[in-house]
Amino acid sequence: xxxxxxxxPGSCDEQDVYDCLKNNLKQKERLAGRFDCIVLPGGFSYGDxxxxxxxxxxxxxxxxxxxxxxxxxxxxxxxxxxxxxCEAGLLPGALTRNTTLQFICRQVFLRLEETDTPFTCAGKKxxxxxxxxKHGEGCYYADATTLERLHxxxxxxxxxxxxxxxxxxxxxxxGSLDHIAGVCNEGRNVxxxxxxxxxAGEKILGGEDGLKIFSSVIxxxxxxxxxxxxx
Amino acid sequence: xxxxxxxxxxxxxxxxxxxxxxGFSKEEYQRIVQILEREPNFTELGVFSVMWSEHCSYxxxxxxxxxxxxxxxxxxxxxxxxAGIVDIGNGLxxxxxxxxxxxxxxxxxxxxxxxxxxxxLRDIFTMGARPxxxxxxxxxxxxxxPRTPYLLSGVVSGIGxxxxxxxxxxxxxxxxxxxxxNANILVNAFTLGIVEKKRxxxxxxxxxxxxxxxVGAKTGRDGIHGATMASEAFSEESEKxxxxxxxxxxxxxxxxxxxxxxxxxxxxxxGIQDMGAAGLTSSAAEMAARGGTGVELDLSRVPLRERGMTxxxxxxSESQERMLLVAKKGKEEQVKRVFERWDLDAVVVGKVxxxxxxxxxxxxxxxxxxxxxxxxxxxxxxxxxxxxAQSQDExxxxxxxxIEEPADLGGTLKRLLDSPNVAxxxxxxxxxxxxxxSNTVVAPGxxxxxxxxxxxxxxxxxxxxxxxRYCYLDPYVGGILAVAEAxxxxxxxxxxxxxxxxxxxxxxxxxxxxxxxxxxxxxGMRDACIALGVPVVSGNVSFYNETDGxxxxxxxTVGMVGLLPKVARHVTPWFKSPGDIVVLLGRSREExxxxxxxxxxxxxxxxxxxxxxxxxxxxxxxxxxxxxxxGLLCSAHDVSDGGLGVALAECCISGxxxxxxxxxEPREMMRGDARLFGESQSRIIVSLKGKDLNRLxxxxxxxxxxxQAIGEVGGSRLVVHPLVRLPVDxxxxxWSSSLERRLK
Numbered sequence: 024x025x026x027x028x029x030x031x032p033g034s035c036d037e038q039d040v041y042d043c044l045k046n047n048l049k050q051k052e053r054l055a056g057r058f059d060c061i062v063l064p065g066g067f068s069y070g071d072x073x074x075x076x077x078x079x080x081x082x083x084x085x086x087x088x089x090x091x092x093x094x095x096x097x098x099x100x101x102x103x104x105x106x107x108x109c110e111a112g113l114l115p116g117a118l119t120r121n122t123t124l125q126f127i128c129r130q131v132f133l134r135l136e137e138t139d140t141p142f143t144c145a146g147k148k149x150x151x152x153x154x155x156x157k158h159g160e161g162c163y164y165a166d167a168t169t170l171e172r173l174h175x176x177x178x179x180x181x182x183x184x185x186x187x188x189x190x191x192x193x194x195x196x197x198g199s200l201d202h203i204a205g206v207c208n209e210g211r212n213v214x215x216x217x218x219x220x221x222x223a224g225e226k227i228l229g230g231e232d233g234l235k236i237f238s239s240v241i242x243x244x245x246x247x248x249x250x251x252x253x254x
Numbered sequence: 255x256x257x258x259x260x261x262x263x264x265x266x267x268x269x270x271x272x273x274x275x276x277g278f279s280k281e282e283y284q285r286i287v288q289i290l291e292r293e294p295n296f297t298e299l300g301v302f303s304v305m306w307s308e309h310c311s312y313x314x315x316x317x318x319x320x321x322x323x324x325x326x327x328x329x330x331x332x333x334x335x336x337a338g339i340v341d342i343g344n345g346l347x348x349x350x351x352x353x354x355x356x357x358x359x360x361x362x363x364x365x366x367x368x369x370x371x372x373x374x375l376r377d378i379f380t381m382g383a384r385p386x387x388x389x390x391x392x393x394x395x396x397x398x399x400p401r402t403p404y405l406l407s408g409v410v411s412g413i414g415x416x417x418x419x420x421x422x423x424x425x426x427x428x429x430x431x432x433x434x435x436n437a438n439i440l441v442n443a444f445t446l447g448i449v450e451k452k453r454x455x456x457x458x459x460x461x462x463x464x465x466x467x468x469v470g471a472k473t474g475r476d477g478i479h480g481a482t483m484a485s486e487a488f489s490e491e492s493e494k495x496x497x498x499x500x501x502x503x504x505x506x507x508x509x510x511x512x513x514x515x516x517x518x519x520x521x522x523x524x525g526i527q528d529m530g531a532a533g534l535t536s537s538a539a540e541m542a543a544r545g546g547t548g549v550e551l552d553l554s555r556v557p558l559r560e561r562g563m564t565x566x567x568x569x570x571s572e573s574q575e576r577m578l579l580v581a582k583k584g585k586e587e588q589v590k591r592v593f594e595r596w597d598l599d600a601v602v603v604g605k606v607x608x609x610x611x612x613x614x615x616x617x618x619x620x621x622x623x624x625x626x627x628x629x630x631x632x633x634x635x636x637x638x639x640x641x642x643a644q645s646q647d648e649x650x651x652x653x654x655x656x657i658e659e660p661a662d663l664g665g666t667l668k669r670l671l672d673s674p675n676v677a678x679x680x681x682x683x684x685x686x687x688x689x690x691x692s693n694t695v696v697a698p699g700x701x702x703x704x705x706x707x708x709x710x711x712x713x714x715x716x717x718x719x720x721x722x723r724y725c726y727l728d729p730y731v732g733g734i735l736a737v738a739e740a741x742x743x744x745x746x747x748x749x750x751x752x753x754x755x756x757x758x759x760x761x762x763x764x765x766x767x768x769x770x771x772x773x774x775x776x777x778g779m780r781d782a783c784i785a786l787g788v789p790v791v792s793g794n795v796s797f798y799n800e801t802d803g804x805x806x807x808x809x810x811t812v813g814m815v816g817l818l819p820k821v822a823r824h825v826t827p828w829f830k831s832p833g834d835i836v837v838l839l840g841r842s843r844e845e846x847x848x849x850x851x852x853x854x855x856x857x858x859x860x861x862x863x864x865x866x867x868x869x870x871x872x873x874x875x876x877x878x879x880x881x882x883x884x885g886l887l888c889s890a891h892d893v894s895d896g897g898l899g900v901a902l903a904e905c906c907i908s909g910x911x912x913x914x915x916x917x918x919e920p921r922e923m924m925r926g927d928a929r930l931f932g933e934s935q936s937r938i939i940v941s942l943k944g945k946d947l948n949r950l951x952x953x954x955x956x957x958x959x960x961x962q963a964i965g966e967v968g969g970s971r972l973v974v975h976p977l978v979r980l981p982v983d984x985x986x987x988x989w990s991s992s993l994e995r996r997l998k
Binding site for chain 1: 411414415418419420421503504505506508509596597683684685686687688689690691692693694695697706708821822910
């Protein structure tokens with residue numbers, strides 16, 4: 024398995040992702056050069072001074088990421104990575120300021136809505152995952168047409184819920200439309216989510232539910248042998 | 255950017271007015287003339303004023319600070335550098351320091367707090383360490399003071415805004431409110447980093463002829479005389495000082511962090527120091543002082559953000575996100591390449607000289623020529639008069655018989671849990687990223703934060719503590735209690751202290767009663783440090799925390815770091831399962847002086863702070879630590895503000911899951927309010943399985959710590975027989991909503 028973790032100027036969580044992938048997951052070695060999955064980590068790329076992810080989408084590497092995705096390569100965006108993927112047009116919708124107008128750092132529960140994707144295939148439909156969020160702009164928004172298409176294509180992969188799996192108002196930390204915490208593209212090979220699976224990879228850090236996302240990718244790649252060039 | 259030529263900048267005259275406006279006394283000015291053997295020019299006057307400011311020179315505190323113990327088996331670097339360093343084994347060291355940013359944060363809360371965080375982060379990575387955890391200690395005025403919510407939200411979002419963007423988790427801290435801080439808030443920021451022992455860098459300008467390289471952001475006019483502002487008391491004029499507060503740019507600092515750490519992997523670097531207070535002047539002068547050398551600066555080469563800056567402004571600017579480094583001669587291009595890759599300026603602005611002079615040139619003309627020692631080691635030192643205030647006797651007077659005991663002690667407990675000083679601080683710390691770097695084992699809200707050290711089995715515990723009220727009532731005892739509580743907090747998670755850093759926040763040193771408080775606090779801290787075996791490795795003094803003649807409570811804050819050999823063995827404060835036995839280590843006394851109860855319920859800040867016996871303190875801490883080593887404890891929680899009643903409630907409700915009840919009956923006989931809310935020191939509430947009770951008893955008896963089993967975990971109520979019987983759900987809802995409700 025070969026992962027690529029992209030470091031933008033201002034990325035913060037690249038080490039977390041790297042360590043989690045390296046230390047907490049079993050996977051087979053693969054040939055160098057080809058990547059199975061590209062991860063865009065969290066952080067504040069280019070300071071996020073203009074709008075989250077708005078500058079990063081113009082960085083040269085993003086052209087490569089877009090082509091990689093178009094060839095069917097797996098791309099996972101976490102937090103700022105999700106914001107960048109939306110800005111780059113690889114994922115529908117946008118992430119706006121939390122309705123609380125504050126940065127929020129806490130544990131949340133997610134409900135796995137779909138399992139027929141390379142990012143969720145190791146889970147069960149309706150399964151709950153406990154992961155941390157930490158963001159100021161994670162309120163998911165999409166217009167009515169886009170939302171309808173998301174539902175039709177079953178692109179909403181995770182929703183914010185309470186400890187019993189219900190979409191109650193208090194379970195929605197940032198005011199996201201329809202409790203959406205993460206979506207994939209129509210091709211189901213690009214996935215972005217606001218919560219941080221890499222910071223929930225060990226019991227001593229409060230849980231290992233985050234591994235479900237990464238082990239799904241490993242399982243999918245093992246089955247399909249999916250990999251592509253990142254130029 | 256347009257630059258001035260030497261002819262274009264008229265140096266204002268140096269006369270009685272300009273001397274006074276730079277804050278010099280007549281004697282100080284005479285001393286300058288003596289040192290230079292001539293009158294200084296205006297630029298030199300500015301350089302002296304910042305370097306001799308209280309903030310940079312420690313002129314009033316130096317002789318007292320010498321009393322603090324700074325040596326210990328783990329100490330690799332004590333005070334005097336950018337930060338202190340302790341050995342944590344495995345070839346690694348922990349670098350940490352705490353610094354105040356009080357004045358700027360009151361004037362401009364967001365930027366003041368943000369740049370406070372930025373400054374302390376630079377102090378850490380300048381030594382070669384990657385910052386991995388921050389804490390902060392905050393004091394605000396009364397929560398119903400009209401300015402408090404504005405200041406608090408500004409400071410909290412400033413800390414979060416900077417720290418989050420830097421990818422450094424804020425893992426803990428403390429927040430207290432008192433009218434004493436209405437016009438002088440305290441913002442003390444702490445950061446810890448990890449460095450390989452063999453890759454530690456210091457701020458030394460060594461090697462004659464080596465280039466001085468300016469790296470990082472460009473220089474503007476922000477923060478000029480920030481150090482001087484921090485050395486003055488506030489008045490109504492302070493609002494006008496807003497332009498002296500710097501503006502932070504965490505993205506640039508993040509790049510600077512990565513670039514510096516990358517450079518440090520190579521072998522180009524001789525010394526490095528952050529440009530903090532007094533900017534280019536202090537970093538260049540201090541590095542030369544430590545290196546036993548001189549420096550020559552060419553100010554015409556300093557990267558500019560604004561037009562037409564004068565040498566005076568260039569030397570005194572406190573623009574953020576800048577560093578000064580000394581590289582090996584011939585490695586200039588290598589240094590530049592690293593910084594170019596991160597889009598940052600790296601410009602040779604001078605060189606190390608043999609002559610031990612601080613010299614600055616502008617457009618070929620020498621504008622400053624001062625012996626380095628005159629700016630550093632030979633700056634004035636004062637043994638200022640210290641005298642106990644007459645009113646001290648009066649504030650210590652407290653007749654318990656005149657304090658009416660409330661009829662409804664349950665209701666009193668609820669009021670205390672609702673007090674913003676006691677209530678949950680989640681509203682604050684949920685605005686800080688406390689997960690990034692994936693090391694956080696115990697997040698904010700426990701007695702101490704715990705982070706693991708990747709690649710080892712070890713962990714570090716971190717805490718910040720201080721109680722201005724105790725120090726106001728008795729500064730000597732207050733100094734002891736600050737250190738003792740910090741060490742106790744570490745013991746509660748299972749960590750043994752390695753060292754501490756402090757921020758000493760006081761009023762004007764020109765007041766004898768403030769100097770008396772200061773010297774008493776230092777003596778108290780010293781005695782506690784020696785008794786508990788904790789060296790002081792770094793710190794900072796902030797005087798002049800007063801407005802219109804009224805000083806704050808003397809407020810030392812202590813940041814302490816401890817080691818857990820096996821991080822997996824750490825313990826948290828909350829009860830774990832029904833049936834566990836609740837045990838009190840230590841002894842309760844009938845005392846209420848300086849307590850949160852007296853303040854909240856009776857509106858009094860009086861009496862003497864709780865009594866302490868450092869031998870008993872040590873015995874209690876050792877018992878807790880040894881029990882944790884042996885894996886006996888399910889939970890451990892320090893008894894502090896609000897006493898046993900509040901501590902028990904916190905054990906029931908502060909956990910991440912559903913609250914758990916408990917039924918206890920402490921044996922000591924005394925009035926009910928003292929039993930529940932007295933703040934007797936050296937007490938820890940622990941819970942454990944019944945089968946382990948005897949082993950805990952053996953440990954405690956061997957250490958000489960009093961121990962009593964007081965009850966059992968279970969049920970849905972907290973019962974302190976026969977005084978209190980309350981549903982824990984209700985307690986939790988009061989405690990967790992208090993802050994948010996008040997800040998709306």
